[in-house]
Amino acid sequence: MGARRIAGMVAGVLSAGAVAAAITVFNLPVAGESPGSAASTPVATVEIAKLTLVDRESHDGTLGHGDTTSVLSRGSGTVTGLPAEGATVTRGKAIFRLDDKPVTLLYGSLPAYRTLSTGVKGADVKQFERNLRALGYRGFTVDGTYSWATASAVRDWQDDLGLTRTGTVDPGQIVYATGAVRVDSLTAQVGTVVGPGAVVEKVTGTSPMATVRLDTSSGRLARRGATVRVTLPDGKVVPGKIIKVATFVSQGENGEADTTGIKVTIGFTSKVKSRGAAAVTVAFTAGKRPNVLAVPVAALLALAEGGYGVQIVDGSLTRVVGVETGLFADGKVEITGNGLQAGMKVAVPS
The missing domain is CATH 2.40.420.20 (conserved putative lor/sdh protein from methanococcus maripaludis s2 fold)
Structure with missing residues (x-):
């Protein structure tokens, strides 16, 4: 390239x-x-x-929303509801429905990995309690201990979602992401029977980003934090900043050797709209x-x-x-x- x-x-x-x-x-x-x-x-x-x-x-790039993340089902059942491709899902909303029960998106970096019930303590409890409070539920302390007061608030939350008021949180009920997500593509369809670990959909962040793949010979341009200028599909030039630099390997075809390149992800410092993948031109500072x-x-x-x-x-x-x-x-x-x-x-x- x-x-x-x-x-x-x-x-x-x-x-x-x-x-x-x-x-x-x-x-x-x-x-x-x-x-x-x-x-x-x-x-x-x-x-x-x-x-x-x-x-x-200048190098050619693609405007989109960054890398995709797979949303997995933690339980078994029939997919009965899915968001539309391109839709934004925020905290407290269903990212999909399984057996007509919502699987709810919450914010956090730690994945749900165990059942939360009275007496359980840990960082995952505190992360869940933060979300419960952000959704407007009160009467408990955000302290990393799943108390009877936490369980009482959970029963209210479950009642609002139309779930059985157990007071415990099964990991199959929730999915964590670092923030609101944009549905990039649907892997399953309504009516698909899935089991634990099945990919239901793929999501990205909601902020538009540009990505550029560089040859290793151009690696000097890929400096995290460096500013760039991005020419959008409509010809408008906007400032951007390199937020991620990663190495990738492309497998060679027909006996050719694999090639190594550099993938650069660029965030924008001004408002940019993106409705899907589009070609852009990124001007890096070479000197x-x-x-x-x-x-x-x-x-x-x-x-x-x-x-x-x-x-x-x-x-x-x-x-x-x-x-x-x-x-x-x-x-x-x-x-x-x-x-x-x-x-x-x-x-x-x-």
Whole structure:
């Protein structure tokens, strides 16, 4: 998957041939000659600017909602209700129904793994009690101990759900996720008979994300926390941040060797809408040079004796100054040279 440079962006020092169309051959004056000479004022000039140059490298990506997670049935029975694909399920709502009883989504990182009943203590109890309180039930303390007061609140919760008021929580009654989920796809259908461990549906988070698969040669771009620019399907460019970097292996076909790549997940720092997978372009920062002097690439002069220069314009006087080039980006080039300062005017082709 080859990288595409944004128009005008070239990393490092360009050869004269690569920018020949933008550079005029010019002889640098011999040292000791008069520093200025009278000439007609060039048709166009620009000021030498002091700025931060950012070189970006673009890669194709996909807009979606991140990786999917499988929702498993913990019990046996017939699937009698399912949410629609693309639907959002929040805390306290049924993520599916088994034998016409809701399996309820709760928030937390610890999966349900045992029956909760009076006397049980632990982090899973505290996680469940937090959810019970968030759903509006009271009369108990969120302390990690499943007390008679917790059981009483559970009976009220079960009654509201249309379940038998047992006061205990079977792990098959609940599913935990770190937050609200979006239903990505349905694996089962209403009427499917399932057993413990059967995949009922696959879900994602609700926040849109972009993913990009990079070759290992582009691994330098994949820095967690780095900012990127994402061009959406409608052409709008929005900021993003790399939130996850993971290595993946693609199996080779027809005897070819497996290949290793890097999967980059990008979150957005502004509101982005996504209704399903769509193609995007992600511009990574490949190089950055803060507080440098820069001119448009078209201002460079390719000197006959080698190297580059710029033509300084000072009223009716002009002179050529040899320069060293640095980073090329956004149609500009970093320059250093004797006596150059921000605000000086240089000639550019009209």
